[in-house]
Amino acid sequence: MPERDAAExxxxxxxxxxxxxxxxxxxxxxxxxxxxxxxxWARFDPRTLATPAAFAADxxxxxxxxxxxxxxxxxxxxxxxxxxxxxxxSHIPDTVVxxxxxxxxxxxxxxxxxxxxxxxxxxxxxxxxxxxxxxxPEIPEEPEEGRRVAPxxxxxxAAPVRPGVVWFGESLPEGQWGIAERAAQDCxxxxxxxxxxxxxxxxxxxxxxxxxxxxxxxxxxxSTSWDDRVSFDFRAPAGVVLPALRGCLAGP
Ligand code: BJW
Ligand code: ZN
Numbered sequence: 001m002p003e004r005d006a007a008e009x010x011x012x013x014x015x016x017x018x019x020x021x022x023x024x025x026x027x028x029x030x031x032x033x034x035x036x037x038x039x040x041w042a043r044f045d046p047r048t049l050a051t052p053a054a055f056a057a058d059x060x061x062x063x064x065x066x067x068x069x070x071x072x073x074x075x076x077x078x079x080x081x082x083x084x085x086x087x088x089x090s091h092i093p094d095t096v097v098x099x100x101x102x103x104x105x106x107x108x109x110x111x112x113x114x115x116x117x118x119x120x121x122x123x124x125x126x127x128x129x130x131x132x133x134x135x136x137p138e139i140p141e142e143p144e145e146g147r148r149v150a151p152x153x154x155x156x157x158a159a160p161v162r163p164g165v166v167w168f169g170e171s172l173p174e175g176q177w178g179i180a181e182r183a184a185q186d187c188x189x190x191x192x193x194x195x196x197x198x199x200x201x202x203x204x205x206x207x208x209x210x211x212x213x214x215x216x217x218x219x220x221x222x223s224t225s226w227d228d229r230v231s232f233d234f235r236a237p238a239g240v241v242l243p244a245l246r247g248c249l250a251g252p
Contacts, residue, residue: 003241006232007248009215010088013188016095018085019180019205020238023194023220025105027079027239030072034196051167055127059160060148066163067149070121073103081193081238082109084246088191091249096183098176100195100202102165115176117202119165128159172201184208193219193238197226206230217245 010016022032033046044065048054055062086109089095097106098115104122106114124133131154151160166172180202184190190209197203206226210216216230219241227233234241 002232002234003244004248006215006217006234007245009231010092010189010191010217010245011249013092013215014094015183015187016088016092016189016191017183017187017205017209017214018088018095018097018191018193019184019195019202020085020097020099020101020106020193021195021197022101024081024099024238025076025079025101025103026194027081027237028076028105030069030076030101030103030105032194047168050165052169055162055167058148059127059162060150063151063160063163064147064149066121066165068147069102073105073121076105078105078109079239081242082106082111084242085193086110087246088242088249091246096179096187098180098183098205100199115179117166117172117176117180119163119173121163121165123164124161125164126154126157126159127162128154129157131156133161177201180205181208184214185212187212187214189215189217191217191219192226192230193242195220195224197224 026032049062049065082105085097085106089097089111096115097111098117099106100118102119102121104120125131126133133152151162154161184205185208187209190206192206197206206216210229217232218224218226218230219234219238221235221237
C-alpha cells in the first residue's frame with residue numbers, strides 16, 4: 001500500500017520538510033489562490049491584486065480584499081491535515097514546516113515554528129517607512145465582498161499601511177528563505193502539500209530536495225508538473241492523505 005510505504009519512509013526519516021500551499025487550507029474553507037473567487041471578488045484576479053502595482057494604483061481595493069481574507073481566516077479552523085502535520089512534527093522532532101500561506105492555521109493546529117515564505121495577514125507594515133502596524137484586538141468586521149476599505153495611515157510618517165505579505169516581484173524574507181533552502185537541501189523526506197508549484201523561488205525547494213536524493217511525497221487532488229517526478233504522488237485531499245500517513249506512523 002503506497003501510504004504504508006511512504007509512512008514507513010517518513011517514520012524512519014531523521015529530517016523532514018513539510019512544505020504547504022493554499023490547498024492545505026482549502027478544506028478549512030479558505031479559497032486557494034488560483035481558484036475562481038466567488039461573489040463580488042469574482043471580478044478580480046488574485047494574480048493582479050497581489051502586486052505592488054495594484055496597491056499603488058488602488059490601495060483601498062487591495063486593502064479591502066486583504067481585510068476580507070483576514071476576516072475569513074479568523075472565522076475558520078484548522079483541518080485534519082493541519083492537525084496531522086503537527087502530529088508528524090511531534091513524532092519526528094527534526095521536522096521543518098514551511099508554508100506559502102499567509103494564514104495562521106498551522107500555528108493554530110499546534111505547529112511551531114512555522115516558516116512563512118510569503119508573509120502573513122497578521123503583520124502589516126507601513127508602505128513608506130516599514131514601521132509595523134498592530135491591528136486592534138477585536139475580530140474585524142467582515143467587509144462586504146468587493147468593498148474598498150481605506151488602509152490605516154502610519155503613525156510615524158502617514159503613508160498607507162500595507163499587508164504584510166510578499167507580492168510578485170518582491171523578495172522573500174531572508175531569514176525564512178535561508179532556513180527553507182537549507183532544510184530542503186538536508187532533508188530525507190520532503191512532503192509537498194496543496195501547492196500548484198508554479199510560484200518561484202518557493203517552487204524550487206522540491207527541486208533542491210529531489211536533487212539531493214530526498215524521498216518526495218506530493219499530496220494534491222489535481223495534477224502538477226511534479227506528478228511524474230515525485231517518489232509518491234497522492235492524488236487526494238490533504239485532509240484525507242495526511243491523517244492516513246500520520247496513522248501509519250503510530251502503528252507497528
Ligand atoms: C489541494 C486541495 C486539498 C486544492 N488538498 N491540495 C523563476 C521563474 C519564473 C518566474 C519567477 C522566477 N523567480 C521569480 C519569478 C517571479 C515570480 C513568479 O514565481 N512568477 C510565476 C507565477 C511565474 N516570483 C516572485 O515574484 C517572488 N519574488 C521573487 O522571486 O523575488 C526576487 C525577484 C525580485 C524582483 C524581480 C525578480 C525576482 C515572489 C512571489 C510572491 C508570491 N506571492 C503570492 C501572494 C501572497 C500574498 C497573498 O496571499 O495574497 O503567494 S502569489 C500566490 O501564489 C501566493 C501563494 O503563496 C503562491 C503559491 O500558490 P499556491 O499555494 O501553490 O496556491 P495555488 O492556488 O496555485 O494552488 C493550490 C493547489 O492546491 C492546487 O494545485 C490545487 O489542486 C491544490 N488543492 N484543494 C491538497 N484539499
Ligand atoms: Zn511610515
